[in-house]
Amino acid sequence: MTDVSAGGGRTPSRAVEQALVDAAERVLVRDGLGGLTVRAVAAEAAVAPMGVYNRFGSKDGLVAAVLARGFEGLRAATAAADDADPVERLLTCGRNYRRFALDHPQHYAAMFGAGWAAAVPTEELVDRAGAAFQALVDRVGYAVDRGVLRPGDPVGTAxxxxxxxxxxxxxxxxxxxxxxxxxxxxxxxxRMLLDGLG
Amino acid sequence: MTDVSAGGGRTPSRAVEQALVDAAERVLVRDGLGGLTVRAVAAEAAVAPMGVYNRFGSKDGLVAAVLARGFEGLRAATAAADDADPVERLLTCGRNYRRFALDHPQHYAAMFGAGWAAAVPTEELVDRAGAAFQALVDRVGYAVDRGVLRPGDPVGTAxxxxxxxxxxxxxxxxxxxxxxxxxxxxxxxxRMLLDGLG
Known part of the structure; x- marks a missing residue:
């Protein structure tokens, strides 16, 4: 048998996993969280259902992988707010948050609703969700350091x-x-948040 | 045949309808929105499914009736904030809102999530939801009139x-x-809201 795990930085096995998460995201967008089943994702990716089970363990493991991607997208949108001016950085951060939600309504609803409740709490999912929140905490800290927000626990303020x-x-x-x-x-x-926390 | 609609202020027919909504609320609390089916409510109320269909037209008509009750509860909780001091009135209003949500998590999730999206938009439901929001608008107006919140559109502030x-x-x-x-x-x-809107 050929060793399919040999190769460059992204092994074929990892590429297959990513292709399955790609397929799962398409199913989520098309059919909502209720339609995100192992069978539907396998059909979308043109693989056997067992190929999905082998990699994600269950439907809820697949949901975890999709949500982890969603949190990575939210972290990136939040971290993209890098204006030098601390007020502008907070405003950009807030606007990017809304833009992410409006551009990915099915992801957003799943990340903070039924998907989160159902997903297997994998290390990847917990880490990505934490990193998304931390990107906001960092921007709060930047604003506190420059006197735009009141001193205090940045986690509580975030x-x-x-x-x-x-x-x-x-x-x-x-x-x-x-x-x-x-x-x-x-x-x-x-603006209310800036006034209320400044 | 006996005229079952004869009687006092609450006719037997109205009483039957209320008993069905009572049963639907019990099903919602026990099984969540996903379990709120005509069959389940009929069983809970010990009537034939046709008795539910006749009164509510469909499952989504039944959901509307349950949500309307939820919004009436939220309106009552909001309107119960009647402190003379306008700051205290707003704080009580906010605390009562949280208490309602924590005491009725299944109602709350349905009212502002999948239930709202699925429910038949009956006149009763739309009126009750509007009245719940209006109770908050009234308290904002009370605070604006007393200089605790900045002047402005009370609907926007609410x-x-x-x-x-x-x-x-x-x-x-x-x-x-x-x-x-x-x-x-x-x-x-x-406190942040009072600072940010004051």
Missing amino acids: QLIWSSVHGAVSLELAHLGRTADPAASYEALL | QLIWSSVHGAVSLELAHLGRTADPAASYEALL
């Missing part, structure tokens, strides 16, 4: 910001907001 | 408050918060 932006985008995604212009409401929310 | 408290309780219910004491974080959130 939690307050996260609560507010999560609530705003969740209501917007669910079409539950009571104002005519959700983008304007979101900008007002970010 | 939306910012709602976004923040909704995000906080949603993360708490999903066990996603990153701080050790969610009650203390929530109090800090309410």
Whole structure:
């Protein structure tokens, strides 16, 4: 038999795993979390269901791999806020958070709802979720160091910001907001956070 | 045949409807939104499934009736904040909102998630949801009139408050918060809102 694990930095085995997560993301976007089954992902990737089970153990292991990718995307969106001005950095961070949610509504709903509850808490998933939050904590610390936010526990402050932006985008995604212009409401929310935490 | 609609202020027919919604709430609490089927509610209420269909038209009509009750509960919790001091009235309002969510997690998740998306948008449901939000708008107006919150559109201000408290309780219910004491974080959130909107 050929040793399929030989090769460069990304082994064929790793490439297959990534292709399965790619397929799972397409199924999530197309059919929602309820449609994300081993059978559907296997069909999308044109492999046997056993190939999915062998790599992810279960449907909930597959969900964990998809959510880990979602948190990596959210971390990257948050970390992309690198304005030198600390107020602008926080505003960019907040705007990127909303943009990520609006661009990936199925991922977002799964990451902070039923998907999180169902997913196997793999080391990869826990690490990626923690890294996404840490990117916000880092930006809070940058603002505190420059006197834009009040001194205090940056984790606690980041939690307050996260609560507010999560609530705003969740209501917007669910079409539950009571104002005519959700983008304007979101900008007002970010200004309120700066005023309330400054 | 006996005229079963004769009687006092609450007719037997209305009483049957209320008994079915009572049963639906028990099913929601016990089995979650996914378990809230016409068959399950009929069994819980010890009536034939056709009795449920006749009154609510469909499962999603039944969901609407259950959510309408949830919004009436949330309105009552919000309106119970009647402290004379406008700051205390807002704090009580915020605390009552969290208490409602923690006491009724299945209702809360359904009201602002999959249940809202699935429910038939009956006049009753739309009215109750609007009344719950209006109770918050009224308390914002009370605080604005007394100089505790900045002048401005009370609906827009209420939306910012709602976004923040909704995000906080949603993360708490999903066990996603990153701080050790969610009650203390929530109090800090309410103070941040007063500072940011004052």
